Amino acid sequence: MAPTHNLFRAARPAFRNSSQFFRSNLRPNNTSKRWQSSSSSSSTAGAAPESFAKRMWNSPIGVKTVHFWAPVMKWALVLAGVSDFARPAEKLSLTQNVALTLTGLIWTRWCLIIKPKNYLLAAVNFFLGLVGVVQVSRIVMWQQSQKTLPAKLEEAVKQ
Structure with a gap:
């Protein structure tokens, strides 16, 4: 009989470190606003701010x-x-x-x-x-x- 901690292995996400995946937007060097997507935070610092509609679309x-x-x-x-x-x-x-x-x-x-x-x-x-x-x-x-x-x-x- 397999140990109980292995029974639910198939239900886990495919990521090795799932907590790292979900915390990707919380890195200390991430200076973007909370409701912006992580893809917009990689843009250049001189870029224009996102519109309200885009921020609402990407908001959590x-x-x-x-x-x-x-x-x-x-x-x-x-x-x-x-x-x-x-x-x-x-x-x-x-x-x-x-x-x-x-x-x-x-x-x-x-x-x-x-x-x-x-x-x-x-x-x-x-x-x-x-x-x-x-x-x-x-x-x-x-x-x-x-x-x-x-x-x-x-x-x-x-x-």
Whole structure:
């Protein structure tokens, strides 16, 4: 039987020293900006700076990555929550809105901890949490009004 550390050898990258591959942009002599690609850092020092579009294209949180597209797609959840503002509170699900609130708040904090920091994802998660708080407060206020309604009806009947 082979040792357990050899079982996953096929799943490893083909690079001899994979940590060196992933740290290639973090060399001390690399003077380029963090969001520029390593190929642009090898250009001459007198070259013109890259355009905003090119920097965003080559950014670790740029248009080519999930770090950009995840927040874009997650705005659909925020818009769905905002569209639910028009629905009556009795038709909203408390557990679903609590889950959205907690998801938004927890992931907002997480987006500010991870590297690279993803402010776009933090913003969408913040608004998701905000929409959830509004919806949960609407549901709780409606439930409270339903508890006091029978007492008010009995009082009105007695009069």
